Amino acid sequence: MDEREELMKNLQIADFALIDTVLYLDTHPSDKAALNHYDRLKKISQAREDEYISKFGPLNSTNVESSDIFSWVNNPWPWEVDA
Amino acid sequence: MNQFYNMQNCRTMHMSPNNNACIINSDKNNMSHFPVGMAYIPWQSWRRIYRSEIALERGTIFQELDLPFLGQEVV
Numbered sequence: 505m506d507e508r509e510e511l512m513k514n515l516q517i518a519d520f521a522l523i524d525t526v527l528y529l530d531t532h533p534s535d536k537a538a539l540n541h542y543d544r545l546k547k548i549s550q551a552r553e554d555e556y557i558s559k560f561g562p563l564n565s566t567n568v569e570s571s572d573i574f575s576w577v578n579n580p581w582p583w584e585v586d587a
Numbered sequence: 588m589n590q591f592y593n594m595q596n597c598r599t600m601h602m603s604p605n606n607n608a609c610i611i612n613s614d615k616n617n618m619s620h621f622p623v624g625m626a627y628i629p630w631q632s633w634r635r636i637y638r639s640e641i642a643l644e645r646g647t648i649f650q651e652l653d654l655p656f657l658g659q660e661v662v
Contacts, residue, residue, distance in 0.1 A: 521639035524648040528633065537633045545639065 509585050511556045518549035556582075 505513070522545040528538050553563065562568045565576045621627065635650040642648040 517639045517643045520643045521648050524642065528631070528649075532631075532633065535633050541633075541636065548639075 506586075508556075508560045508580075511552065511559065512582065512585075515549065515552040515556055518545055518552055521545050522549050 522542065525538060525542045525545060529535065529542060532538055557563060557567055557569065560582075561578060562576050563582050568574055568576050618627070631649075631651075636642075637645060637648050637650055637653070639648070645653045647653050
């Protein structure tokens with residue numbers, strides 16, 4: 505696994521836990537422990553996303569940062585991993 | 588509804604009284620005012636949360652909901 509795949513895996517780890525926490529909060533909106541977990545994971549997920557994008561380019565077509573080229577068109581696509 | 592909540596950690600019906608986790612009282616967990624023939628799900632609480640790395644592998648952050656169809660306890 506190269507660094508790009510590792511960053512992607514870590515992002516998936518954070519996002520998965522964040523989304524599962526959101527599902528719980530849907531029915532337990534004032535659960536303090538769950539809200540703390542949500543805050544912590546949101547920061548981790550955002551940081552990991554920012555790191556991936558800064559090193560390996562946009563994760564989707566709406567977070568292209570460079571203004572001289574629409575880098576979304578560059579290879580590899582975010583979901584492409586070596587077999 | 589409240590007295591129903593304290594039954595939520597009653598995991599198995601044959602829990603022994605001395606570890607006081609689950610006291611089975613005489614009228615069969617006093618849900619007398621609940622209509623029969625309906626399914627009831629205990630209210631989930633935030634506990635036993637997997638580390639995120641584990642959660643992605645297991646498909647849930649909740650150890651209580653990590654129930655693979657294997658027919659035995661996950662060790």
